[in-house]
Amino acid sequence: MTAPTLICSKNQENGLNIKKMKNSDSIGFKLLDQFRDGRNDKIWWRVFALLMIATVATRFYKLDQPDHVCWDEAHFGKYANFYINRTFFFDVHPPLGKMLIGLFGYLDGYNGSFHFDKPGDKFEEHQYMGMRIGCAVMGALLVPLSFLTVWEMTFSLPAATFGGLLILLDHGMLTLNRFILLDPPMLFFISAAIYSMVKFHNQRHRPFSLPWWSWLSSIGVMLSCSVAVKFVGIFVVIFVGCRTIADLWEILGDLSRPVSYTVKHFMARAICLIAMPTLLYMGIFYIHLAVLSNSGPGDGFYSSAFQVGLKGNYLHDGSTPRQVAYGALLTLKNAVTSGAYLHSHDHLYPEEIGGSQQQITTYAHKDDNNNWHVKRHNKLAPSWNSTRPIDFVRNGDLLRLEHFATGRNLHAHRSLAPITIKQFQVTGYGLDGVGDNNDIWRLEIEDGEEGQILETMLHRFRLIHYNLGCALTCTKKKLPAWGFEQDEVTCNPNRRDPNAIWNIEENIYPRLPNVSFRAYEKNFFQRFIESHVVLINGNSALKPKEGEATSKPWMWPINLRGQFFSGGQLQVYLLGNPIIWWGNLVFMVFYLILWVSVGVRTKRRITVTQREIMLQERALSACGWLWLGWLLHYLPFWGMSRVLYFHHYFPALLFSSMMSGILLDYVIESIPLSLPKNSFNASYAAILSATLLILFYSFYLFSPLVYGLVRYADTNSTMHHLHWLSTWEF
């Protein structure tokens, strides 16, 4: 915290010399002057200390309440369990946040025994406080970080104080940062990255010094951590990227330095902001995959080859021939996320669906009905004890698949599939393996060469119906009761459907030597890449269900509707402090007006006082970046099709609150300017205290939402008159 001393000279240059003002005779005004000045170390530290005390007080008060699972704690607590028990799971977010939660729990001695089944479950004797405290600490750090960020951006103590206060006194930030959620770590990493960025920017006059390097690497670390908590961290990466380009542009414009100097700067940033974070990010995944070494509920989302590496998975210890030959007994697995096995059973499609032939479905569990005999389209399958040379299945072959248990061939014909009526129906047809030529399928290995031998697990392939030219597809739609709610299988004229890809999982053929499944195990890089494919698919699959009331981005900034964290006797409701949120909106518009008016003024060369220019410059340059940051963290949600929640707005709120802090300072500094000179200090003090009063009172007013609101049956309770918007549901 050496910063404050460093700055003083700057302010003097800018002519913010408060001493010129009159009326600084009383002690109160002297203090006020020092506060506005910000050069006095003592005052600076006192303000900071006060802020920290308030932070600790608000964040940790009644942290153990409610003593039951709140909202998404049900998920993230569960994930922490998985880390502690080292069982593999799947979640749509990258691992760092959950790893940290797991770590907090572990450090506290939590043994992963609580089930986190559903919100509302009592923790009872389980050690949940470690995780809550860990998250609360990360969340609490947001306040000093925003204080310091604003300080580094403007070197104005009032602005920094406001920046910190607006985060401190926002119920939304407070509520979100007190529970076992991903948001506290993510918000922490984001604001730490921004802080490092401004800190680094302020080192620009002594490049390649030790602090310069350390802040630069700190940006890199924080960036990769924020991406590793949630993918929305990518927005802060873009933000920092923009800032970096602007910096480099400045450096390039300095003609007193050679071009190689810019290149040197560029390389330093490339190493610290691209290469190092990438490695760190991969390192985090490495730990994730190394820790989760046991089979668990997430297995099914990953490919067969991935599952081989998980202890306790049936594939971990199994063995099978590598190549597939005619006559082998196979199970076919749909090669997409949580794909199931191709299945048939001795039941017919209902009469009204047409065909009355045997059902073909996919089934997620291992079952004897998943076994299929593979044979050439024109020959019977060779018996297992024949001595003729082994006939391998090759890419491009025409083949039939005979269901082992019922002797029906996999068959498709020109009638409508039961649910997806735009596709063709797939049935089991024939008797003891004798069918017709609608049973013939052509094997197309993905990216395979003609004549290549089909291999277990490694190859992904399509089965193209020979007559219809359509591809065997699992539509992932559930059949009704007559199909035992298994998934529908169709023949899809769109051969590019990603659901049309299959792989061989089990391959029974005694004439070929068995190879342990371990041979197919993926190395780290393959697992890393596959994890990402699955994550991204998982994320985009989170579509809102029809008719479900979803939260829309336009509702967020206006604080239209909150989110229940805990119902029952002790209500906790995530809702922003309306004064702060609506104030943020006002300041956002105010910034635009200011920006345009200053632009017009420069364009028209209208002169104003030195002091006004200085104030505006201070506010505008900092706010410009914060505005961009807000935009980057908010706008993309408009184009997202996945389910959105209210809490997605909070990273953007960080930016807009900091900006409001700066502009609040600007306004409070500017308004008294228009008043008579001798009343400057008095009016400044009046406005300042009024602002603070409103902020603190609004915090007090809505604080029961955070610390638990006892639910009253009658509508005349104290909180009832606080329904300023009819959409607030507490």
Add this chain to the structure above:
Amino acid sequence: MGDTEVKNRKVNRNKNKNEKNKEIPNPAVDPRDEGDGESTPEALPEELTEEPILKKSASPKKSEKKQRKAGSATAGQSLADLPTLAVTCHFNLLPMLLFGVALATRFYALDQPNSIVFDELHYGRYAGLYQKQTFFFDSHPPLGKQLLALAGYLGGFQGDFKFDKIGSSYNASVPVFAMRAVPALTGSLLIPLVYMIMLQLNYSQWTAALAGFLFLFDNALLTQSHYMLMEPIILFFAMSGVLCVLKFRALERSGNAQAHSYSLRWWGWLLSGSIFLTCALCVKYVGVYSYLLGLALVGHDFWEKVLGNLSLTKKQVFGHAVARFFAFFVVPLMVYIGVFYIHLTTLVNAGPHDSAMSSAFQASLEGGLSSIVRGQPLEVVHGSQVTLRHAHGSPCWLHSHAANYPVKYADKRGSSHQQQVTCYVAKDINNWWIVKRPNRTDLAVAAPLDRISHGEEIQLVHGITGRNLNSHNVAAPASPTKQEVSCYVDHNVSMPAQDVWRVEITNREEIGDVWHALESMVRLIHVNTSVALAFSGRMLPDWGHNQHEIVGDVMINQPNTIFNVEEHRYTRNEDEKDRQLELMTTDFIPLEPVVMGFWEKFFELQIRMLFISNENVQNHMYTSSPWEWLVLTRGIAYWVSPDSNAQIHLLGNIFIWYSATIALAAYCSLLVFYLLRQRRQCFDIHEEAWNQFRTTGEVLLLGYVFHFLPYFFVDHTLFLHHYLPALAFKLLLNAALVEHLYYLTRLVFAKQFFNWMCVLIVLTWMSGILMVFNKFLPLCYGLGPMNATQILDLKLRETWDFIVHKP
């Protein structure tokens, strides 16, 4: 650094050439001054336009010119007179010539195939509905469809043809030629338009002709212009708008901008620019990007040239701001509303999409709902028979039928086993409910009317089964977190009836406290448990006939809890049997239509179009993603002949598309390169060249980015034809880059030889384009017959899925 020195050297060396370069685009300059014939780098487009395919369309002028051209080409170095000829004779001819070829290609075999091609299914149907004045709902604005309809009307279309599926043949009643002439004509006009745009951007006529050439011989633009589709229309409006805005800019930037201000020309270009751009927006909402481009250009000029012009007084600046505001905000709004005014005043009959709109809207249409609800009583009273429609989102009506909830659900939960209450998407006599006060037993309505108002408690009696709407603390069938709603059946299991509901009218500021049919939006709040009657969006399984689930929801403030009374009449009979008979048989005699003002209809339609459009074609076979458009990964099958493999497939001219993508990358790299160099105070090219290069970026690159980037953030199914507006800007950029590269060649190499090399390369490139165009021409017109080998021969990329259904 030595950069400056280099710069100076280069500039000096090329000084005289540069002057000449500046003059080329200006037809007023006496061409004789231009000297050595270097000014004809792209001299070859018009030679090429003659070669292809469509020789028969060549005009006498053209062949004449060909000879002249051939003569001059052989003349070799004695080129002194070539530019003379070129400039004086060709200036007017070039665009005319290009336009002629465009007309020929666009109108060739226009009525073939005589069956529905791709989205003609929709647009043709809409044109038909216009003839019948029948209301329809589409999430795009109506201008394009209106033009088609107008053409159809002039061609004698009665709207009798049923557009059932792609590929079915048109009969004689459909004026196919007239209707397809709209896109064909606008598509042809594009070519002279882009020619003029390039001239306006200070490029030479040869570059302008090259741009026209690229537009002319792109297969995708041709295909799109050949059928009743919207893209050529939108492109025409957008490009016209851009041209007008550029003309306006030229006035603004000319030496005596003051003199031009508020002149007729000034207003003319400004207004026509904004009107054309708004028309583009009125064809499809994507036109908004062209509008934004125009706005950005005009705004930028205002900022720099007007606001930055200190010789203007405050008042003058203000005046300019107001004029521009008027042109770019007030006029577009008027045009937009005007288009919708025509739309809504034309379509007065009820039609197939009525149910997308509110009941009041439907009631204002002739026939359909209006014949039912017309003349029905307004105020809901004790004894009213009503149907309750779910007011927002998917339309359905509160429904019950004589079947109970199953005792156990599939997931082993129990139910109340009382009578099912659902939301049913079709009109049905089981949708009738009778409003009743809890304390009254008679049902027949008699004077004085016992009106129901906001906050009063009622019971709802199901008309056919006579049971009361009830809710209780039992989990709903498909949404276990919500409360079940049933029609009360007393199973004698100590489950009392909880069948009193409180009426809450949400829009009583406008309508008043008394419950009105159609207009009042009501919430029914269950008095015992304070839940609201809500549509959950889930579907019931077979036992519930796959109807939608109705629940009691604690979340009261949400659109799914709002219902309105659609059909309404007063009960006449006290006897239950008679009442049922009445429900089954009666129909009200229309008395007087419901009138809904234009503005109400307009705003409702806007809201529905902008917010409730979710026509998302999931899993369509020919979808593509924006990245794939850059390299033309996928086409779209438009039509296939029933008898052979002849087919129409939307595919760009792959040669043009690849070159344009490369040109885009090259332009961007050059731009970055120049900017970086200028940052170091090194100026590699002349100021004029740089200004031209920069303006190109402002208009064309920005236009491309505006039309392309948003697709990465939208969330509906995308097809190749969404790329065409962006492609148009990319093609222009490509032509511009060719001239810039030619300029660079001359800057770097002093020798004539290299200039001719350039010309030769461009020539070869163009002939390549023609060859590819020719090869894929059958896919544009759907001419046949073709056999499987011919089709497979065209399959240059593995990912192009042509239809092969015959040997």
